[in-house]
Amino acid sequence: MSSNAEHVPSLPLRAKLASSVSKTAAALSRAAGRGDGSVIGGWIGLKIDPDLLAHLAVGRQVALVSGTNGKTTTTRLTAAAMGVLGEVATNSLGANMPTGHTSALARAGHTPYAVLEVDEHYLDQVIDATSPHAVALLNLSRDQLDRAKEVAMMASLWRTALIGHDDTHVIANADDPMVVWAARGAAQVTWVASGQRWHDDSWVCPECGSPIDRAGDTWRCLGCDLRRPVPAWRVDDDAVVTPEGERLAVSLQLPGRVNRANAATALAVAAQFGVRPADAAPRLSQVASIAGRYATVQRDGRTIRLLLAKNPAGWLEAFDMAEPAPTLLSINARDPDGLDTSWLYDVDFSPLAGRRVLITGDRAMDLAVRLEVNEVPFEHVTSFGRALAAVPPGRLEVIANYTAFQDIRAELDRVN
Numbered sequence: 001m002s003s004n005a006e007h008v009p010s011l012p013l014r015a016k017l018a019s020s021v022s023k024t025a026a027a028l029s030r031a032a033g034r035g036d037g038s039v040i041g042g043w044i045g046l047k048i049d050p051d052l053l054a055h056l057a058v059g060r061q062v063a064l065v066s067g068t069n070g071k072t073t074t075t076r077l078t079a080a081a082m083g084v085l086g087e088v089a090t091n092s093l094g095a096n097m098p099t100g101h102t103s104a105l106a107r108a109g110h111t112p113y114a115v116l117e118v119d120e121h122y123l124d125q126v127i128d129a130t131s132p133h134a135v136a137l138l139n140l141s142r143d144q145l146d147r148a149k150e151v152a153m154m155a156s157l158w159r160t161a162l163i164g165h166d167d168t169h170v171i172a173n174a175d176d177p178m179v180v181w182a183a184r185g186a187a188q189v190t191w192v193a194s195g196q197r198w199h200d201d202s203w204v205c206p207e208c209g210s211p212i213d214r215a216g217d218t219w220r221c222l223g224c225d226l227r228r229p230v231p232a233w234r235v236d237d238d239a240v241v242t243p244e245g246e247r248l249a250v251s252l253q254l255p256g257r258v259n260r261a262n263a264a265t266a267l268a269v270a271a272q273f274g275v276r277p278a279d280a281a282p283r284l285s286q287v288a289s290i291a292g293r294y295a296t297v298q299r300d301g302r303t304i305r306l307l308l309a310k311n312p313a314g315w316l317e318a319f320d321m322a323e324p325a326p327t328l329l330s331i332n333a334r335d336p337d338g339l340d341t342s343w344l345y346d347v348d349f350s351p352l353a354g355r356r357v358l359i360t361g362d363r364a365m366d367l368a369v370r371l372e373v374n375e376v377p378f379e380h381v382t383s384f385g386r387a388l389a390a391v392p393p394g395r396l397e398v399i400a401n402y403t404a405f406q407d408i409r410a411e412l413d414r415v416n
């Protein structure tokens with residue numbers, strides 16, 4: 001037994017049983033080849049003890065990470081940063097609803113810390129169940145379809161979720177007006193200048209309905225006092241600048257400014273638990289691909305990099321991450337992607353002009369029409385393999401939405 005065993009709270013009997021059954025079910029599900037088992041295990045555990053997540057959270061210091069984009073990556077970076085302090089339980093496979101959280105905590109056993117990725121819709125429930133020490137709020141934008149109204153509803157849900165949790169420290173993106181509005185009622189907030197390339201869901205103030213005015217890096221509502229707060233943490237080229245003004249070189253294996261901002265958020269969250277940023281920064285550079293995202297694969301003399309983009313804001317970020325090399329775009333419109341591809345018209349594809357563009361996927365023709373509107377020349381290929389054969393040895397960037405990304409991963413033998 002470890003020396004601090006007497007400090008580990010014992011689970012109530014029902015929770016013990018539920019936790020044990022949850023782990024067994026997850027193991028059985030894995031053995032049957034049905035994914036990692038974290039959803040079914042958590043689901044059964046919660047059936048036996050509806051308060052199981054709360055019971056499993058007792059005795060742990062918890063950080064939650066939520067937002068439309070970047071939450072899987074930021075969760076991984078935060079867990080890496082928190083590793084300075086000791087063992088961290090985390091739902092690293094992206095099962096980000098309470099069933100997944102329950103399973104992750106049951107599987108990890110006693111750990112002093114937990115870092116959990118939370119689906120935006122469940123943030124209130126998970127805050128109530130886990131009484132987190134810190135909550136990171138990354139961004140809010142439409143997912144798949146035109147759901148601008150739902151973005152405002154989500155901001156409202158977050159705002160309400162934080163009320164009454166005065167011990168919870170919020171780490172929030174100062175550049176997203178919807179996030180700022182949601183977070184500014186919280187008792188303790190640290191602002192991070194995480195950036196916001198996508199503006200189409202925050203032209204209008206969620207407080208008063210007046211236009212939001214943007215100038216350079218800053219923004220303000222023309223009708224009320226909602227404005228960009230002064231950020232404590234920011235990104236400057238390859239460095240993260242701490243509230244004390246310390247410049248920390250952060251060399252990530254993950255591409256793009258958005259991931260340096262995710263790193264800044266991870267360091268800001270870890271700092272709330274007492275982690276010195278300089279101690280955590282080297283650990284961030286060890287984080288490579290996450291469930292295949294950002295994976296770089298060598299095949300037939302080509303260096304292929306996979307970028308997943310699930311919604312309009314994600315596509316804009318992917319254009320920024322992709323190096324100026326031949327780029328394959330792949331779009332499906334199956335159930336997990338959303339059946340409607342009209343979101344393609346929300347995204348400006350003109351940043352791709354000047355590079356060689358190939359397109360594939362179930363809905364390549366929708367993409368073709370969209371690219372013609374932006375006057376971006378392209379070639380259509382019928383499969384990923386044909387795209388690979390069509391480009392010369394060297395770099396190939398691949399940007400794909402959810403099921404298209406999974407198809408390509410399967411073709412590459414489930415790269416990690």
Ligand SMILES: [Zn+2]
Pocket residue numbers: 205206207208209210221222223224225226
């Ligand atoms: Zn306003």
